Amino acid sequence: MVAELIDGKAISQQIVHEVRTELDVVRQKVPTFTPCLAIVQVGDRKDSEVYIRNKAKLAEDIGVEVKVIKLPRSTTQQQLEDTIDQLNADDAVDGIIIQLPADSEHPIETHHVIDKISHAKDVDGLTRENAGRLARGELDHAILPCTPYGCLLLVKNVLGDYSKIAGKRVVVIGRSKIVGLPASALFLWHNATVTTCHSKTANLKEQCLQADILIVAIGSSKFVKGDWIKPGAIVIDCGINVDVTPEGKRVLTGDVDFAQAKEVASHITPVPGGVGPMTVAMLLHNTFTQGVARRVEGFISEHWKLT
Amino acid sequence: MVAELIDGKAISQQIVHEVRTELDVVRQKVPTFTPCLAIVQVGDRKDSEVYIRNKAKLAEDIGVEVKVIKLPRSTTQQQLEDTIDQLNADDAVDGIIIQLPADSEHPIETHHVIDKISHAKDVDGLTRENAGRLARGELDHAILPCTPYGCLLLVKNVLGDYSKIAGKRVVVIGRSKIVGLPASALFLWHNATVTTCHSKTANLKEQCLQADILIVAIGSSKFVKGDWIKPGAIVIDCGINVDVTPEGKRVLTGDVDFAQAKEVASHITPVPGGVGPMTVAMLLHNTFTQGVARRVEGFISEHWKLT
Numbered sequence: 315m316v317a318e319l320i321d322g323k324a325i326s327q328q329i330v331h332e333v334r335t336e337l338d339v340v341r342q343k344v345p346t347f348t349p350c351l352a353i354v355q356v357g358d359r360k361d362s363e364v365y366i367r368n369k370a371k372l373a374e375d376i377g378v379e380v381k382v383i384k385l386p387r388s389t390t391q392q393q394l395e396d397t398i399d400q401l402n403a404d405d406a407v408d409g410i411i412i413q414l415p416a417d418s419e420h421p422i423e424t425h426h427v428i429d430k431i432s433h434a435k436d437v438d439g440l441t442r443e444n445a446g447r448l449a450r451g452e453l454d455h456a457i458l459p460c461t462p463y464g465c466l467l468l469v470k471n472v473l474g475d476y477s478k479i480a481g482k483r484v485v486v487i488g489r490s491k492i493v494g495l496p497a498s499a500l501f502l503w504h505n506a507t508v509t510t511c512h513s514k515t516a517n518l519k520e521q522c523l524q525a526d527i528l529i530v531a532i533g534s535s536k537f538v539k540g541d542w543i544k545p546g547a548i549v550i551d552c553g554i555n556v557d558v559t560p561e562g563k564r565v566l567t568g569d570v571d572f573a574q575a576k577e578v579a580s581h582i583t584p585v586p587g588g589v590g591p592m593t594v595a596m597l598l599h600n601t602f603t604q605g606v607a608r609r610v611e612g613f614i615s616e617h618w619k620l621t
Numbered sequence: 622m623v624a625e626l627i628d629g630k631a632i633s634q635q636i637v638h639e640v641r642t643e644l645d646v647v648r649q650k651v652p653t654f655t656p657c658l659a660i661v662q663v664g665d666r667k668d669s670e671v672y673i674r675n676k677a678k679l680a681e682d683i684g685v686e687v688k689v690i691k692l693p694r695s696t697t698q699q700q701l702e703d704t705i706d707q708l709n710a711d712d713a714v715d716g717i718i719i720q721l722p723a724d725s726e727h728p729i730e731t732h733h734v735i736d737k738i739s740h741a742k743d744v745d746g747l748t749r750e751n752a753g754r755l756a757r758g759e760l761d762h763a764i765l766p767c768t769p770y771g772c773l774l775l776v777k778n779v780l781g782d783y784s785k786i787a788g789k790r791v792v793v794i795g796r797s798k799i800v801g802l803p804a805s806a807l808f809l810w811h812n813a814t815v816t817t818c819h820s821k822t823a824n825l826k827e828q829c830l831q832a833d834i835l836i837v838a839i840g841s842s843k844f845v846k847g848d849w850i851k852p853g854a855i856v857i858d859c860g861i862n863v864d865v866t867p868e869g870k871r872v873l874t875g876d877v878d879f880a881q882a883k884e885v886a887s888h889i890t891p892v893p894g895g896v897g898p899m900t901v902a903m904l905l906h907n908t909f910t911q912g913v914a915r916r917v918e919g920f921i922s923e924h925w926k927l928t
C-alpha cells in the first residue's frame with residue numbers, strides 16, 4: 315500500500331481563499347474593515363524572521379494587515395507585558411501573537427506573558443483561559459490553536475466530515491501547550507477516543523499501533539517508524555526538524571519516518587507541505603474571525619466555522 | 622484471584638487526621654484561625670440536604686466551620702451570582718461551593734455561576750480558570766477537584782508512591798467537568814498514558830482491557846463488566862447509583878459490576894466506601910490549604926501536598 319498524500323499546501327490555499335472571500339463579503343458592509351495581526355518579536359533570531367516573513371506574506375495576499383512590533387534583546391518581562399497591554403487596548407488590533415522563542419537577555423516567562431493577551435485577541439489560542447475552554451469542550455467559545463486546528467481540518471479533509479471523527483481511536487504523541495494538548499482536546503470534543511502519549515509513555519509503538527488517526531508532535535526527526543503504524547491509519551506529522559545529509563545538505567524532516575510510514579498508512583502528511591502551511595492559514599483565519607466578531611456587529615456569529 | 626479492597630473510608634480518615642493535625646500546628650501560630658467553607662444551596666432537594674449534612678459533620682470533626690447559604694427556589698441566576706460575589710469578598714470565607722444541582726424555578730447556567738468563584742476559594746476546583754491550569758499541567762497552581770483528587774490518592778495508596786503512576790496505562794471512562802476530565806488531566810500530569818472514553822467510544826470493552834488503572838465515572842449501575850478488566854488492574858469506581866432490589870430495598874451501586882470485577886482486578890474500590898468518602902475529605906483538605914495559603918502568611922507554601 316502506498317498512502318495518499320494529504321496536501322496541506324492545497325488545503326491551506328483553499329482556506330486562504332475562503333477567508334479572502336469572506337473578507338470581501340464583510341467589506342461590502344464595512345468597507346474600511348481590515349483585520350490586523352500584531353506580531354511581537356523579541357530579539358532577532360534568523361528563524362523567527364523567516365516565520366514572520368511567511369506570515370506577513372500570506373497575510374498580505376489575503377488582505378490582513380500585519381504589524382510587527384520588534385523589541386530589542388534587552389527587553390524585560392515587564393516591558394513585554396506592557397507591550398501586550400497596549401495592543402490589548404488598541405481597537406485596531408484584532409489578533410496578538412508573540413513569536414516564540416522570545417530572544418531576550420533577561421529571563422522571560424513566556425506563558426505568563428501570553429496569558430496577558432485578552433481572550434478576544436488570542437488568535438494563537440494559547441492563553442490559559444482558552445486552554446480551559448478547550449479542555450472543557452466549549453469549542454464554540456474557544457479559539458482553536460493554529461497547529462491542532464490545522465490537523466483537525468486535514469483529518470476532516472480525508473474523512474469528508476467532522477462527524478466521522480466520532481468513535482475513532484486517536485493517539486496524540488506530545489502534550490505541549492502549543493500542539494499536543496490542544497490537539498488531544500480538539501479530537502476528544504469531536505468525539506474521538508483519545509490517548510495522549512509523551513516521553514514517559516511505556517511501549518509507545520504499541521500505543522501507536524492502536525491509532526486510526528495518529529497525530530505526532532514530538533520534535534524528533536523520523537522518530538515514529540513504519541511498523542508503529544496500523545495499516546490504513548491516517549498519519550498527521552506536526553514535526554519540523556532539520557537533518558543534515560551526508561553531503562552536508564540541510565533537509566526538513568518530520569517526526570515520522572515518512573518513507574516507511576507511507577507504505578503502511580492510508581493517508582499521510584508530508585513534511586514540508588503538510589501541517590506547516592495549515593498553521594499559518596489558521597492563524598489568519600482566526601485573526602479574521604476574531605476581528606469580525608469584535609468589530610463588525612451582527613455580521614458573523616462566533617459559531618462561524620470553516621465548511 | 623480476589624482483588625484487595627481499596628478502603629476509601631480508612632484512607633479518607635487518614636487524610637482527615639492529617640488535616641486536623643496540620644490545623645493544630647497552624648493554630649499554634651494563629652490561634653484564631655478557623656477555616657471556613659461556604660456551601661450555597663438553591664432549593665431544598667432531599668439528596669442535597671444529605672450531602673450537605675455529611676460535609677458539615679466531617680467539617681465539624683476537623684474544626685472547619687461550615688456556613689450554609691440556603692437560597693429559595695425562586696433564586697435567579699443574577700441573585701446566585703451576587704451571592705458568590707459577596708462570598709468572594711468575605712475575608713472570613715476560605716472556600717465556596719455550590720451544592721449541585723441548583724434547584725431553582727429559573728434557568729441557572731451552573732457553570733457560569735461556578736466560574737464567578739474566585740480562584741483562591743474554588744475548593745471544588747471546578748472553575749474554567751482551574752480547568753485551564755489542570756489541563757496545562759500547572760498542578761502546583763491548581764486546586765485539585767475533589768473526586769479525581771480522591772481517585773489519585775487511592776491509586777497512590779495502592780502503588781505506594783505517585784512516581785509509580787508514570788508510564789501506566791490509565792483509561793478514564795467519562796469526560797464530565799467534575800470527574801472524568803480532571804481525572805484524565807491529573808493522571809496525565811502524573812505521567813500516565815491516558816485514554817479518555819465516553820459515550821461515543823467504539824468498543825469500550827476493548828479500551829478497558831488495556832488499562833492498568835481503570836477510572837470509571839459514567840453514572841450507570843454496574844455498567845463495566847468483569848471481562849472488561851485486565852487481570853491485575855486497579856479499578857476505581859466513582860459511580861453512585863441507586864438500584865432497587867426485587868424486595869424493594871434501595872441499594873447503592875457503582876458503575877462497575879463489583880461482584881464480577883473483584884474476581885479479576887488486583888485492587889478495587891467498593892461502593893459505598895471507596896471514592897465517596899474521599900471526595901468529602903479532599904473538599905475539607907482543599908478548604909484548609911486554601912485558607913492557610915490566603916490567610917496565614919509564610920506558614921505554608923502552595924506546594925504543600927499530602928504525603
Ligand SMILES: NC(=O)C1=CN([C@@H]2O[C@H](COP(=O)(O)OP(=O)(O)OC[C@H]3O[C@@H](n4cnc5c(N)ncnc54)[C@H](OP(=O)(O)O)[C@@H]3O)[C@@H](O)[C@H]2O)C=CC1
Nearest residue numbers: 488489490493512513514531532533552553554589590593
Ligand atoms: N507545523 C507547525 O507549524 C508547528 C510545528 N511544530 C513542531 O512540532 C513538534 C512538536 O512541537 P512542540 O509540541 O512545540 O514541542 P515540545 O518540545 O514543547 O513538546 C514535545 C512533546 O513531545 C514529547 N516527547 C518528546 N520526546 C518524546 C519521546 N521520545 N517519546 C514520546 N514523546 C516524546 C514530550 O513529552 P514530555 O511532555 O514528557 O516532555 C512533549 O510533550 C516540533 O517538531 C515542532 O517544530 C510546533 C509548532 C508549530
Ligand SMILES: NC(=O)C1=CN([C@@H]2O[C@H](COP(=O)(O)OP(=O)(O)OC[C@H]3O[C@@H](n4cnc5c(N)ncnc54)[C@H](OP(=O)(O)O)[C@@H]3O)[C@@H](O)[C@H]2O)C=CC1
Nearest residue numbers: 795796797800819820821838839840859860861896897900
Ligand atoms: N463519589 C463522588 O463523590 C461523586 C460521584 N459521582 C458519580 O460519578 C458518576 C459520574 O458523574 P458525572 O461525571 O458527574 O456524570 P456526567 O453525567 O456528567 O458524565 C457522565 C460521563 O460518562 C459518559 N457516559 C455515559 N454513558 C456512557 C456509556 N454508555 N459509555 C461510555 N461513557 C458513557 C458520558 O459521555 P458523554 O460525554 O459522551 O455524554 C459522560 O462523559 C455518577 O455515578 C455520579 O453519581 C459524581 C461526582 C462525585
